[in-house]
Amino acid sequence: MALDDLTTPALIVDSAALDRNLATMLGAWPDRTLRPHVKAHKTTGIARRQAALGHTGFTCATIREIEVMAAAGLGSDLLLANEVVDMRRLGRVVDSGARVTVAIDSEATLAAAVAGGVGEVLIDVNVGTPRCGCSPESAGRLADRARAAGLAVRGVMGYEGHVMFVDAERERKDQTDQAMGLLARAHADVGGEIRSGGGTGTWQTNREVTELQAGSYALMDTEYRKLENVPFEQAATVLATVISIGDGWAVADAGLKSFGMDHGNPGLPGMLVWYCSDEHVVFSAGDGSTLPAVGDRVRLEPAHIDPTCALHERMFVVDGDTVIDEWPVDMRGW
């Protein structure tokens, strides 16, 4: 099928660009030093390509992601890098033969792991992002209690989310080092082999983790592309059709239901995006560009890839203008 035959809006993945992104990351983080985060794409079709390169351990954000990955045969080492209060569904995944490790940061989540039948945990440490994670000072004590309760503590994790979008690489490096210093302190108290953390934004500045939890590098978005030395390509775009031309603007049929909007409007090369409404994006021509005509196709660049993928039922994989595959976004929902 040709790209032009697709109904719009449609989430498009450039197969070659995806492969180049995976290869670039593989060069820096080979084998099990990368634990790709599936929340960025929610698609086992992409996870299979990651696993084929040797990145066979995965990071997940939801129970659904764990379940679908395990059912797809990609469950050799799944980390739920998030706190969960009711782990019964996770225990059933363990019973099915997959390996599941879960983050805990409190007595309550420790108890949930025991009650749910998840035997392996990481101690989640707050390394400066005001979100989940126990304090670095309390991590060792929580690990002791976990082991006393019969859990295997594989190590620590700490996500330096507050560092991820610091533009200048030097400053990003300094802040990464501070955060990872906190994680190292906790790790010394906790023990275990794993020190997990990091993301696409700190893929070069964080060399302190034993495994990087990056996800966005595979498909990318305009927010990450702004950063210095984050060279991954835009592999995902949203194909839209121009449906109306106004007095100096054009309207295409992809809007708030096609794009995660927390990082702002999608990008459209050569054009100035004005705003999105539910099923519309409105834009004018940038300097030296001319507006398209009704019926023309445009390919918009998501500002935040993770919630963008969550809005689409499927991704169309293309080689140039030919659709070569179709992947369901099969880890959506909860």
Next chain:
Amino acid sequence: MALDDLTTPALIVDSAALDRNLATMLGAWPDRTLRPHVKAHKTTGIARRQAALGHTGFTCATIREIEVMAAAGLGSDLLLANEVVDMRRLGRVVDSGARVTVAIDSEATLAAAVAGGVGEVLIDVNVGTPRCGCSPESAGRLADRARAAGLAVRGVMGYEGHVMFVDAERERKDQTDQAMGLLARAHADVGGEIRSGGGTGTWQTNREVTELQAGSYALMDTEYRKLENVPFEQAATVLATVISIGDGWAVADAGLKSFGMDHGNPGLPGMLVWYCSDEHVVFSAGDGSTLPAVGDRVRLEPAHIDPTCALHERMFVVDGDTVIDEWPVDMRGW
């Protein structure tokens, strides 16, 4: 099932509040004077309640919405209030026995209606929102050409989107009148029985249309609730579980993949919402409130209901704390 037994995050609809919202709107816009917009909820379960009150004509934003409504037996008078370049799928819906009217604003969309086999149209008029719609002066000419091409022109539509969130009702009324003046001018040239437009924000200020296209009134969101004299209740919330407590904040398990974010963070009564990440919302206690504990449930209020619904597979309908029904959000996707 009890509310506490649901997996979180979960989109919750308060059945009684929904019914009160539908009744309030019915009082002002009885029978066919309301053409509820299904894009706000994307759920035939809600459309059935609207139809049962006599609101049997519906507004849609996508071909998928038209198809699903027709297949659900709700296709007696469906308006696709948006431009479409390829109408073949719509033609098949017409062939199936449903009544479909489509908006056109150009020669290209006129030709698409003819080619696709959609015999009834409205002329979409730009009434001040920079989006779709022909100019008021050109509407009559487009209608003439449509009739010459064999199409039935049922009238005009014009959406005063730029007026929808003007806070003060007096000012909203003035701007609505200006916009509807443009629509009336076009209508005089176009003819036909229908003058369609309006939304939840102009439910009282727009008395010029023959049918109001409101949708958000059924479930509501925090953005519409800010407006003067838009008295609909918050019928939809997202149930989340507190998974972690930090140093002065709490974290619950609903984030960017649970909420349309273009109007900002969701609300949480008594709490100050700091930010959302993919599967988290972080908040602190407001004055006089105390933070919940790990395992507690909270119910967040979407800032924009339309893209929020598009992120959820289903809605759980509750009577107090009892789940009495479950509705698939069956009009998602395209």
